[in-house]
Each structure stands twice: as C-alpha cells, then as structure tokens.
Amino acid sequence: MAKTKATPTEKYWKKRQEELEKKWDKKSRTEIERELKAYYEQSLTHIEKDISALYQRFATDNEMDMAAAQQLLTGKEYCVWRMDIAEYVKEINATGNQELLRELNTLAMRSRITRLDALRAGTLKEMALLSQKTEKAMKEFLKSGYEDFYYHGLYEIGKKRGLQGAVSLVDGEKLERVLRVPWSGKNYSKRIWTNGAKLAKTIQQNIIAAAHRGVSVQDMTRVVRQKMGVGTKEAVRLVRTELNYVQNQAALHSIKDAGMKYYRFIATLDRRTSTLCQSHDGDVFPVEEAQPGKNMPPLHPHCRSVISGCLKGEHKPQSGTQIARDENGKNVFVPANMKYDDWRAVYVDRKLTLEEWEAGNVALQATNVTGALNAGAQSGTINVEQELRANATKLQATMSSADYDEYIDLLKDNDKIAPLYKHYADSITTVRRAAKGGYYKHQTSNLVWSYPEARNVASGMHKYHTLSHEYGHLFDRCLPTSTLSFKELDAVNAGVLKISDYRVSFCDEFLAAMRADKVHLRKVVTSAVKAEFRANAASAGVQDAIDGLFVNSRIYWGHGEKYYNFYYNHIKKWRRESDLKLVYESLGMDASNQAKVKAQCRIYQAASEAWANITSAVTCGGEDLEYVKQYLPHSYQAFMEILEKVTP
Numbered sequence: 001m002a003k004t005k006a007t008p009t010e011k012y013w014k015k016r017q018e019e020l021e022k023k024w025d026k027k028s029r030t031e032i033e034r035e036l037k038a039y040y041e042q043s044l045t046h047i048e049k050d051i052s053a054l055y056q057r058f059a060t061d062n063e064m065d066m067a068a069a070q071q072l073l074t075g076k077e078y079c080v081w082r083m084d085i086a087e088y089v090k091e092i093n094a095t096g097n098q099e100l101l102r103e104l105n106t107l108a109m110r111s112r113i114t115r116l117d118a119l120r121a122g123t124l125k126e127m128a129l130l131s132q133k134t135e136k137a138m139k140e141f142l143k144s145g146y147e148d149f150y151y152h153g154l155y156e157i158g159k160k161r162g163l164q165g166a167v168s169l170v171d172g173e174k175l176e177r178v179l180r181v182p183w184s185g186k187n188y189s190k191r192i193w194t195n196g197a198k199l200a201k202t203i204q205q206n207i208i209a210a211a212h213r214g215v216s217v218q219d220m221t222r223v224v225r226q227k228m229g230v231g232t233k234e235a236v237r238l239v240r241t242e243l244n245y246v247q248n249q250a251a252l253h254s255i256k257d258a259g260m261k262y263y264r265f266i267a268t269l270d271r272r273t274s275t276l277c278q279s280h281d282g283d284v285f286p287v288e289e290a291q292p293g294k295n296m297p298p299l300h301p302h303c304r305s306v307i308s309g310c311l312k313g314e315h316k317p318q319s320g321t322q323i324a325r326d327e328n329g330k331n332v333f334v335p336a337n338m339k340y341d342d343w344r345a346v347y348v349d350r351k352l353t354l355e356e357w358e359a360g361n362v363a364l365q366a367t368n369v370t371g372a373l374n375a376g377a378q379s380g381t382i383n384v385e386q387e388l389r390a391n392a393t394k395l396q397a398t399m400s401s402a403d404y405d406e407y408i409d410l411l412k413d414n415d416k417i418a419p420l421y422k423h424y425a426d427s428i429t430t431v432r433r434a435a436k437g438g439y440y441k442h443q444t445s446n447l448v449w450s451y452p453e454a455r456n457v458a459s460g461m462h463k464y465h466t467l468s469h470e471y472g473h474l475f476d477r478c479l480p481t482s483t484l485s486f487k488e489l490d491a492v493n494a495g496v497l498k499i500s501d502y503r504v505s506f507c508d509e510f511l512a513a514m515r516a517d518k519v520h521l522r523k524v525v526t527s528a529v530k531a532e533f534r535a536n537a538a539s540a541g542v543q544d545a546i547d548g549l550f551v552n553s554r555i556y557w558g559h560g561e562k563y564y565n566f567y568y569n570h571i572k573k574w575r576r577e578s579d580l581k582l583v584y585e586s587l588g589m590d591a592s593n594q595a596k597v598k599a600q601c602r603i604y605q606a607a608s609e610a611w612a613n614i615t616s617a618v619t620c621g622g623e624d625l626e627y628v629k630q631y632l633p634h635s636y637q638a639f640m641e642i643l644e645k646v647t648p
Contacts, residue, residue, distance in 0.1 A: 004284055004312065006264065013308040016156045017251065021244075021268070021306045022143055028243055029460065029536060032141040033236050037132055040232045041528055043130045043525050047228075048221045050122045051207065119207060124200050131196035135189055138242065139179065142188070145243050146175055146250040151348060153254025155340050157309055171333050178249045183292045188242040194240070199231040213628045229531070232520075237301050244298040248307050252296070255309045256287055262310035263287055265297070270454045284310045376407050385412045385420075392425040398433040398449070407464060410619065416643055417619050424469070424478040438466040440473035447474060452537075460538035464621035470542075472615025476503045476608060483645045484509065488587060495583035496576045504642055505611035506604060510517060513638035514607050518549045521631060530555050538623035541613030542631045548606025551599060559609060568601040614639045 006014065021165035118188055147170050180187055186194065210220040255263050267273055267281035276299050283295070290296045338346075338357070345351045352360075382644040388408050389396070396404050411418050429445035438449040450468040457463060484507035504510065514580050525546065533539040533555050540557040547558025554560065562569075571580055576593055584591035591597045614636055628636050 004282075004310075006282070007311055009307050010264060010308065010311060013156055014264070015307045016152070017266060017306045018268065020149060020152055021304065024148070024243060024247060024302065025240075026623060027458070028141075028239060030626065032137060032239055034532075036136050036235045036239065037232055037528060039130055039137075040228055040235065041526075043126050044225060044228045045318075046126050047123055047203070047224055050119050051220050051224065052217055064571040097145050101437055103382065108590045123203055123207070127196045127200035127203075129195050134196070135192045136638065138188060138192065138239060140180060141239070142242060142246045143175060144638075146170070146178065146246045149247045149250035149255050151344060152340065153251050153309075154258060155343050157254065157258045157260070174253070177482070178246060183245060184241075190406065191238055192235075192557065195231065195234050198244065199227065199234075203227050209260065225527075229528075232528075233489055241298050241303060244303050245292055248297050248305075250290070251307050252290055254289065255307075260309045260311075261287055262312040263290065263307045265295070266306050266308055267516050268304040268306075270458055272304075272455065272458060274300055274303075277303065280305070305591055358396040377574045384418055386426075387422045388412060388418060391422050394426050394431040398431055407467070408623075410464065414619065416647075417615070420475045420479075421471070424475055427478060438470045440470045442473075443479045456537045456540075460536040460623055461540060462538070462616075462622065462624055464620055465540065465616055465624065468616040471606070471619075472612030475507050475615060476611050479504045479646045480506065480648075481646070484642065490498070491587055492580065493553035495586075496571060496579045497574060503608070504646060505607045507642065509642060510601055510607055510635065510638050514545075514549065514603060514610060516634040517545070517632045519570065520633065521546060521549065524631065536623070539627045539631075541610075541617055541624060543628045544613055545606065545610045545632055545635070548602060548609055551602075564602040564605045565598065568598045571601070574621060610635055611639065 147498045150170055179189075182190070206223050206227060210223055218296035252263065262284050265280045265283045265285070267277040269278065269281065277297070280295070280299070285295050293299060297303050299305065325454065335576075342357055346354055346357050364481075385408060385417060388411055395407075399407070411421055428447050431447045431449075434450045436446050436450050436453075438447075440447045447470050449470050451463065452459075452461045452465055462468075481502050481504055484504060486502060486506065487508050488511060489502065489506050533543055537557070543555045544559065547554040547560070548564045552561065568577075568580075571577055577597060580601065581594065581597045584597060589600055591600060610632065614628055615631065617628040617636075617641070
C-alpha cells in the first residue's frame with residue numbers, strides 16, 4: 001500500500017468515477033429501491049389480509065361476532081386448547097359443559113391453532129415470492145450497473161491517457177462469477193433468501209405471540225408492519241452495498257483490461273464518510289491484490305467509496321489518440337474527440353463502423369464551420385445561451401464561473417424555464433449568495449440564495465434547489481396575470497380586506513389544482529411514503545406542499561404553521577374571521593366552522609411555495625421533478641398550462 005499524490009490525469013479519473021457513483025446512487029433510489037419497497041408493501045398487504053381473515057373466518061364459522069371470537073381465542077382458554085381431543089372428550093363426559101363442546105367443535109377443523117398454521121404457511125409462501133421477486137430485480141439492476149461502470153472506465157482511461165483498452169462486449173460469464181462470489185461471506189442471492197427466511201420466521205413468531213396475548217387485529221398488523229419495515233431497510237441496505245461491490249468490480253476489470261497495474265481508493269468525503277473509508281482515501285494498491293472488504297470497497301454496508309486507475313509505473317500516451325482493440329485483437333487508434341456514446345456505438349454495440357463515424361464526424365465539423373447545415377437550430381441554441389448570459393448577469397456575480405456555466409447549461413435547453421430567466425432574471429435589484437438558507441423579498445426586490453448543505457445533497461437534494469426555488473418566487477411576481485382568472489382572490493379582497501397582491505400562483509386555476517392535490521395526497525401518502533420522504537431530500541418540495549395544505553402535518557421539510565397561517569392570523573387580528581367565512585361560503589367552499597376557514601385560507605401561502613418548488617423541480621429535473629409529477633400531478637399540470645398562457 002502507498003499514499004501518493006494524484007496526478008492531474010488521476011484527478012480527472014477520480015472526478016469521473018465519483019460522478020458515475022452519484023448517478024447510480026440516484027438511480028438506485030429512484031428505480032430499484034422504489035421497486036423493492038413496492039414489493040414489500042404488496043406482501044405486507046397480503047399478510048394483513050390473511051391476519052384479518054384469521055379472526056373473521058373463526059367468528060363466521062362459530063356464529064359469533066369478531067369481539068367474541070377474539071375473546072374466545074385468547075386468555076385462559078389457551079391452556080385448555082392445548083389438550084388433545086381425547087382429553088377434551090373426557091372433560092365433556094365428566095361435566096357435560098356445552099361451552100367445552102363448542103370449543104371441541106372449534107378445535108376440530110376450525111380452531112385457532114389450525115388457522116394460525118395456515119397463516120404461518122401463507123406467510124412463508126408470501127416471503128418466498130418476495131425473495132424471488134427481489135432477487136430477479138436486483139440481479140438485472142446489478143448487471144446494468146456493472147456494464148455502465150466497465151465501459152465508462154475503459155472509455156475514460158483511453159480518453160485521457162491513450163492506454164490499451166479491451167473493447168469487446170462484457171464477458172457474461174465473468175459477470176456471473178462476480179455476482180456469485182461470496183465476497184462478504186454470502187453472495188447477494190443467498191443474503192436475499194437468508195434475510196427473507198429470517199424475516200418470515202420473525203413475522204410468524206410475532207403473529208403467534210400476538211394471537212396468544214389476545215391482541216386486536218389492528219395491533220397484530222401494526223407489529224407485522226413494523227417488522228416488514230425493518231425488512232425493507234435491510235433490502236435497501238443490501239442493494240446499495242452490492243451495487244457498490246459490483247461497480248467497483250467493473251472498475252477493477254476495466255483498469256486491468258486497460259493494462260494498468262494499480263488502483264487508487266477514493267472515499268466520498270463528507271459528514272457520512274466512515275472513519276475506515278477516510279483512513280484509506282488516496283491509498284494505492286496493486287490490482288492483483290484487490291480484496292473487497294479489506295483494501296477495496298465496499299468496506300462496510302452503505303459504502304460509497306470507489307476506485308480509479310493509478311499511474312504508478314504509467315504507460316506513455318499516444319498523442320492525440322485513444323488506443324482500443326478491434327474484434328480481431330488488432331490495435332486501432334480512436335480519435336480523441338470521440339464522445340462516449342459514439343465510442344460505445346462503434347466498439348461495443350457495433351451500430352457504426354469507425355469509417356462511418358469518421359465520415360459523419362467530418363461532415364459535422366464542416367457543418368459547424370460553415371453553418372450550412374442545420375444553421376437555424378444551431379444558431380437558436382447559441383442565441384438562447386447568449387440571451388441567458390446577457391440577462392442573468394446579477395446571478396453570475398454570486399457564483400464561480402464553472403457553476404455559472406453549469407447553471408446556464410441547465411437552463412438553455414429548458415424551453416419552459418429559459419424564457420423566464422431571459423425576461424426577468426436581471427429585473428431584480430440585487431442577487432446575493434448566503435452561507436445558508438435563502439429568500440426573495442419583492443418589497444425590496446432582493447433575492448438571496450445558498451447551496452444546500454452537503455448532507456442534503458447527499459440525500460438527494462439538487463445542487464441548485466434553493467437558487468431555482470427563489471427565482472420561482474421572483475417569476476411568480478413578475479409574470480403577467482391578465483390572461484388568468486382571480487374570482488376567489490377578488491371575492492376575498494372585496495369581502496374582507498386586501499390580504500395579498502395578485503400573482504400567478506393565486507389564480508383560480510392554480511388554487512383549484514392545489515386543492516385537487518390535497519385530495520390526492522390524502523390517498524397516496526402512507527407511512528411508507530413518509531419514510532421514503534424523510535430519507536430523500538429530493539422530495540423537499542412535495543413535503544413543503546404537504547406542510548402547507550394540511551394542519552400540523554410537517555414531515556421534515558416545510559415552513560411551519562406560523563408561516564402558512566400568515567394571512568389568517570392577520571385577518572384574525574383584524575377580527576374579520578366571520579367575514580372570510582361568508583366569502584368562502586358564497587364561493588360554495590366548505591367553511592362550516594372556523595377551523596375549515598383557516599384551512600382554506602392557508603392555501604395562498606401554500607400555493608406560493610408550491611409554485612416556487614415546482615419551478616425548481618422543472619428547472620433541476622431528475623428526481624425532484626419525478627416526485628412533483630407523482631404527488632402534485634394537478635399542480636404540475638396547472639403550472640405548465642399557466643406558463644403557456646403567460647410566458648412572454
């Protein structure tokens with residue numbers, strides 16, 4: 001082991017590997033982990049139905065209500081029921097007790113013990129199906145992760161150093177061997193089935209214990225739900241750990257196939273980084289000595305560390321070229337300006353020959369020089385970027401040139417958001433970056449923004465979430481409202497006092513969409529969804545909407561009760577609550593008591609924040625936008641339709 005200073009080339013590889021790891025971490029959270037959580041939820045639903053049926057069938061068969069059945073199936077009688085049939089007969093002959101006769105009939109085909117056995121068997125079957133689905137889904141996901149890391153590794157090594165790289169297809173047998181290796185004692189498949197069997201046993205034990213204690217159906221299902229929640233977390237942990245293992249195996253194979261002899265350990269350094277990974281950051285190891293769990297990631301569950309090639313004993317690069325091998329094993333020189341998608345099309349997917357790509361690239365270069373081909377589209381792109389830079393100068397002064405370029409790239413192809421920046425970004429008096437938080441004040445025309453904390457970015461929040469959110473507030477105030485309807489706000493202002501100015505988020509269309517999403521959220525936000533929200537900061541915008549739409553319902557992200565009751569508290573201070581109640585009633589809204597009036601009134605602050613959060617999601621894209629589309633579908637649709645009407 002050695003700790004050497006990384007070369008500029010190695011720093012480049014390090015950055016590329018970190019970017020790829022973040023991409024797949026996000027992909028894991030948005031795809032496979034959601035899929036597994038859905039599987040667990042489905043299995044839980046089936047088990048809960050079986051639990052309910054245990055009591056329901058018993059009560060039906062013995063002509064008694066659920067409460068009586070539960071009472072009969074619990075308590076002192078349990079000791080009696082453990083006797084065999086002969087002992088029951090003796091008791092009946094001795095006493096003639098009809099209650100015992102009913103117990104005998106119950107035990108004889110319909111007893112609690114029989115039902116519990118059936119429930120245990122059903123639980124075991126359900127968990128086996130769950131393990132089967134989990135294994136299949138995880139295998140496909142791990143395969144795709146391996147391929148992506150392997151090909152990107154070869155490409156990036158070749159791009160920067162001109163090293164010899166194998167560009168044959170991923171070896172299927174090699175990949176299967178990677179998946180079969182019990183690198184941590186068991187491979188992923190055995191761990192899935194072991195965890196499934198363990199979970200099934202735990203659930204069975206808890207069901208039996210709960211039944212013997214005489215707990216209610218609700219309490220029994222609550223216990224099962226809690227145990228399934230633990231199982232879900234175990235599955236997510238396994239996915240992340242195994243994905244890290246597969247990714248690093250792919251990186252190792254690409255390093256070996258490129259002819260390199262060493263790799264460098266790269267730890268993701270933030271507040272979540274383990275002490276173990278920190279201690280290995282920058283360490284260099286021989287490729288042939290790589291051992292997952294010892295000198296190569298993953299070193300622990302949820303490990304995020306990666307490896308990249310190291311130039312200890314480096315090869316000399318070929319000037320202006322990347323070296324690759326064709327299907328015949330002959331070395332060929334690939335132009336250094338070949339992009340990854342083109343490289344893969346030529347050498348991996350074989351959709352193009354090198355000659356075809358070269359011909360197309362020459363034509364493209366000529367087009368770029370002369371502007372003779374597709375000039376309109378190209379000049380349009382250039383013009384959009386130029387206009388953005390010309391009209392977002394105040395923002396530019398608050399960030400590095402690299403981040404400014406990155407943000408402009410984020411905007412320039414976004415036909416919904418780019419026009420807003422072109423027209424309004426510089427209309428504000430000042431733009432300032434703070435160390436933490438952000439706000440927009442229309443009274444002073446000031447916008448303050450900050451980068452999210454590292455831990456929030458690590459948990460899914462986009463780098464420019466706060467920035468694009470505050471610009472959303474600016475656009476909400478700047479966009480013209482003449483084509484929109486404001487019947488509700490007109491009525492409120494006429495019937496009470498002027499409580500707000502007019503902005504696009506206060507229009508009837510958007511308020512109606514927000515109330516429709518309130519109904520939608522009641523249906524879809526379960527305890528499992530809330531748990532997912534808490535774990536993923538990309539859901540911050542949706543959480544904020546929930547905080548605004550529902551009283552005392554903050555999950556983690558939000559503005560709080562005082563903020564969302566801002567307008568109502570002023571009206572209460574003015575003693576105009578009854579007037580507001582009459583306004584809502586005249587509009588046909590539910591305002592039968594002051595609590596409902598208050599709930600209706602907080603919609604204005606909620607709509608303003610939702611508008612800003614949807615602006616941010618549409619700007620940043622990715623997981624932020626997916627959450628908005630899923631949980632605020634009506635508001636998102638209204639947002640897009642309103643932009644069509646009001647964008648200059």
